[in-house]
Amino acid sequence: MPREIGNLPYLARLAFATNNLVGVAPVTIFNMSALKEISLLNNSLSGSLPSRIDLSLPNVETLNLGINSFSGTIPSSITNASKLSDLELGVNLFSGFIPNTFVNMADNYLTSSTPELSFLSSLANCKKLKVLILTGNPLDGILPKSIGNLSLSLETILMANCSISGNIPQVVGNLGNLLVLELGGNNLTGPIPITFSQLQTLQALGLTRNKLAGPITDELCHLARLHSLVLQGNKFSGSIPSCLGDIPITIGGLKNLQQMFLEYNRLEGSIPESFGDLSSLEVLDLSKNKISGAIPASLQKLLYLKHLNLSFNKLEGEIPRGGPFANLTAKSFMGNELL
Structure with a gap:
């Protein structure tokens, strides 16, 4: 990608997804104030994000850098990008703490600044949050009760393989519009919360390869829209x-x-x-x-x-x-x- 592409002051859409682009992405593309969309998904690009991305890209609505080799930290200023509605940074080499924003950040090296995954509390301010994807990051914490305060518009939570431990909070039942909940490949313990019966829109539930125990609760019987239920690799018992x-x-x-x-459970009957x-x-x-x-x-x-x-x-x-x-x-x- 040539640096000169930054000399197009009226360019509103830069879409180069799924090509064979290599090398460092020109820093000039992050200084084009008219841009509404940057889509570089699925290339072999590297580089880092500017520290004040909210000032350099004031009009950006879509920023998709997924499946590349971008690195460094995700700037906290991205929270101030008021028009940003679609942020995809998954499958890169980002590290550091997770900023308080809505984002696909799967398969990076991101961690939480506190064991209680405090960034989830801040996400409660994102009233239009629909998708939260953190799969494959070493969060190494517990699910806090604040997860129940996330936006009612939230439809998808993907937090598989994140080294999460502890019980699943009962307040997850507050997320009444949830369609997909994937928590597989963690170290979760305790029973399936009885409040899962409140997730009336839930279509897919994945709890595989944890340390959950107790019965497979009858509360799952109330999930009339459920079409995918994956529970293997736990310590469930009973019928x-x-x-x-x-x-x-x-x-x-x-x-x-x-x-x-x-x-791989202890089901009887x-x-x-x-x-x-x-x-x-x-x-x-x-x-x-x-x-x-x-x-x-x-x-x-x-x-x-x-x-x-x-x-x-x-x-x-x-x-x-x-x-x-x-x-x-x-x-x-x-x-x-x-x-």
């Missing part, structure tokens, strides 16, 4: 809530569920016959639990089922032969001595 299969009577919205991962009503199910993994009883014949109705893993449980009886079972191998059932 699977009947509503996860008994869709017509309880929460019929789960008829759109496509994937269910519950392996039998597989509900009503699992056969999960008509959209493509993947069902119940392996490495303590599930007993027979495999329900109703599972033969799951015409879209492509992957079934019931291995290493205490199942018994005859394996069904119809429907998707005709294409399954012994690998799906190994480790059940009485089958």
Whole structure:
């Protein structure tokens, strides 16, 4: 990218995403006051951001530098860029503390200035915040109660693989318009909050590979729009809530569920016959639990089922032969001595 591009005083849109651009991005592009959009996504560019980006780019609405090699700190002045509504900085080499703004900052080396992730408290001032993506940053803290004060417009929280520990605060239930909550790959402990029943718009919940324990709460039965539930790699115990299969009577919205991962827990009891009503199910993994009883014949109705893993449980009886079972191998059932 030539430095001379900064000599275009009336340029309003600079979009070079997904090319093969290399080298340091000219500092001049961050001094073009008329620019409303800078999109350099998915190149091999490096460099740093100006310390007063709010003054050098007063009219910028979109700043997308994701999937490059930009480094240095993210300037705190970015909070003062009053017209900025779309900020994407994920998959770069940024380091330092997270500024108090709304941003996709996935896969950098960002940390929090306090163990309580204090930047989340400041985000409560972002009334139009819809997406919060921090996946893959070593935050190394706990989820504070202030997370419940985030904007009601918030629809997505992605904080997987962030070294977060402690319990999931009950106040997460205050985020009444949340569509996606992904907290997998952390060190979270304690139970699933009962307040999850208040997340009536939730479509995807990911809590995989944590240290969560206790039962899989019946409160999940109230999430009528849920279509992705991923809980494997925890320490859950007890029975699977009947509503996860008994869709017509309880929460019929789960008829759109496509994937269910519950392996590596301590689930007991039998597989509900009503699992056969999960008509959209493509993947069902119940392996490495303590599930007993027979495999329900109703599972033969799951015409879209492509992957079934019931291995290493205490199942018994005859394996069904119809429907998707005709294409399954012994690998799906190994480790059940009485089958």
